[in-house]
Amino acid sequence: MEDTTLNRSFKPGSGLDDRIFDLAVKVFLLLLGLMAIYPLWFVLIASVSNPSDIFLGRVFVIPSGLNTEAYEKLWHTPKIWTGYRNSILYTAVGTFINLAVTLPAAFALSRKALPGRGIISMFFIFTMIFGGGLIPTFMLVRSLHMVDTIWALVIPGALSAFNMIIARSFFEGGIPESIYEAAIIDGASKFQFFFRFALPLSKAMIAVIFLYYALSHWNDYFSALIYIRTPDKQPLTIIISQMVANVDTTLLETMPSEEAYHLLMEKSLMKYAVVFVGALPMILLYPFLQRYLIQGVMLGAVKG
Amino acid sequence: MTETTSIPLARKIKIGFLSNWEFYVMLLPAIAVTFVFSYLPMYGLQIAFKTTRLGANYLNGDWIGFDNFIRFFNAGWFGIIMKNTILLSVVSYLITFPFTILLALMIFNSVNKRLAKFTQTFTYLPHLLSSVLVIGILNLFCNGETGLINIMLRLMGQEAISFFGRNDLVLPMYTITNLWQHVGFSAIVYLAALNSIDTSIVESARIDGANKFKVMMKIQIPWILRVIITMLILHMGHILSVSVDKVLLMQTDLNISASEVIATYVYKAGIQGAQYGFASAVGLFNNCINMVMLLLINWLSKRYSETSIF
DSSP, X not given: OOOTTOOSSOOOOOSXXXXXXXXXXXXXXXXXXXXXXXXXXXXXXXXXXXXXXXXXXXXXXXXXXXOOHHHHHHHTOHHHHHHHHHHHHHHHHHHHHHHHHHHHHHHHHHOTTOTTHHHHHHHHHHHHHOOOOHHHHHHHHHHTTOTTSTHHHHSTTSOOXXXXXXXXXXXXXXXXXXXXXXXXXXXXXXXXXXIIIITGGGHHHHHHHHHHHHHHHHTOOHHHHHHOOSGGGOOHHHHHHHXXXXXXXXXXXXXXXXXXXXXXXXXXXXXXXXXXXXXHHXXXXXXXXXXXXXXXXXXXXXXX | OHHHHHSOHXXXXXXXXXXXXXXXXXXXXXXXXXXXXXXXXXXXXXGXXXXXXXXXXXXXXXXXXXHHHHHHHHSTHHHHHHHHHHHHHHHHHHHHHHHHHHHHHHHHHOSOHHHHHHHHHHHHGGGGSOHHHHHHHHHHHHOTTTSHHHHHHHXXXXXXXXXXXXGGGXXXXXHHHHHHHHHHXXXXXXXXXXXXXXXXXXXXXXXXXXXXXXXXXXXXXXXXHHHHHHHXXXXXXXXXXXXXXXXXXXXXXXXXXXXXXXXXXXXXXIIITOOHHHHHHHHHHHHHHHHHHHHHHHHHHHHHTSOOOO
């Protein structure tokens, strides 16, 4: 993998126009980087600040003190824990099913000699062009009695044709026909070859596919909105949206007092903490994921 | 030798299938899932042409032809949601797109590698966050009384803005969040293209006295032009796709005439309103346009940029 920041030919400029250019680049990058991180930074500092300080406009860059009240409250909010538990469960089970369905199929389709390969590929690719859409899928899932169960979230999307095609082209390029033939002549069955050679040789691709699937489960909101009814089964995304989205200014309108402001600020303090707690897993995992995310873009670009 | 060639074709095919049976077993789960959850819903689309039946025999409604489609085209919402869908998708893309290219060029041309890394790291991160968090953050910034922007406005003696209560702010909010989420991540493709520039070309241009700005305009941008065109063409296939999660989360009763899009309309009519036939018809209309666009784009890109989607 090429380092995308590596750039060999550019040294600091010497002429005046080059120095202006370097400065412009520097200013642009600095501004954009700061603007990109500021929303999350503000959420973090606001969540530990004194609510009235936020309201008085005293919190912009550094927190005013270290107020862990909101986090303590969240710690004792069972909903958050339920959300985390459910999201982890759905992501783990869902991603496992995704890989178990996608990888063997992609491997089989990568064998050029397979009779019917073209037709079977078309069978999958067509679903990228046309589909039944939301309502017929919903009716089907409902008639299979999967509504309000984990299965509604992990089975219907078990195969992403796009991810399978990425995996297929990786298997095509990454597992030479000669290795395959040698292994088969040595008496390995096709299953053995898949588990002992094809999978270990494709770790980079599997990491990317894993990440794509896991992210789509972890961040999924819409499927849960449609299929999950019981509060105890809601994933974190739904819980967060319930805790954050309600914009209630009615309190202020009915009794515009100092007290009402204070109540409102306390509520909004919770919201800052909720959003940060929701983003935390991604922020923590991000340093480990970044490399695979970039690789994923490149894999997708090879055959997108 | 003569024996193998004399085997009839039908038997040869049979042998081909039998000797590869393991591969078909590997394909089986994928085929089963795709058949049930992609192809059966296509069969289920017939409810778009039928009266709605509730319960297990939902496919048994009476045929009503194109009534549902006609009802949709004649509904007052038709023009509004088509306009909103295209506007949100196209405008947010057209604004994000040049920023993406500019960011890639700036990262690539940065003398300070640590600064480049800093900006890359922070611009990629939002791509991992769910729509719920993105709109949640938007909420915290734009909320009526307690949002940061309104706090600042109040301190400056200005009137607070009701961000989620105004039709004219839906598009800017959607676009800005899109920019935040995707600008860094979309730049990766261009960075990779920039990295493949032959350094000797740049070096000789520098020796000939070209300054860095000229190198960027005359070498780097032309070099990635093909990628730019390919990405533009590919995106045209998604012209009717907006993030349904985001729009749904941004929507309020007050801004609905600017934020109702096809996907949210289908969700409300179908899932919330249980008008299954009608909602399916709207969805089918959307899918047909998407399919035509995708096929058109695929043909175009095969022709002009030597890449194809499929």
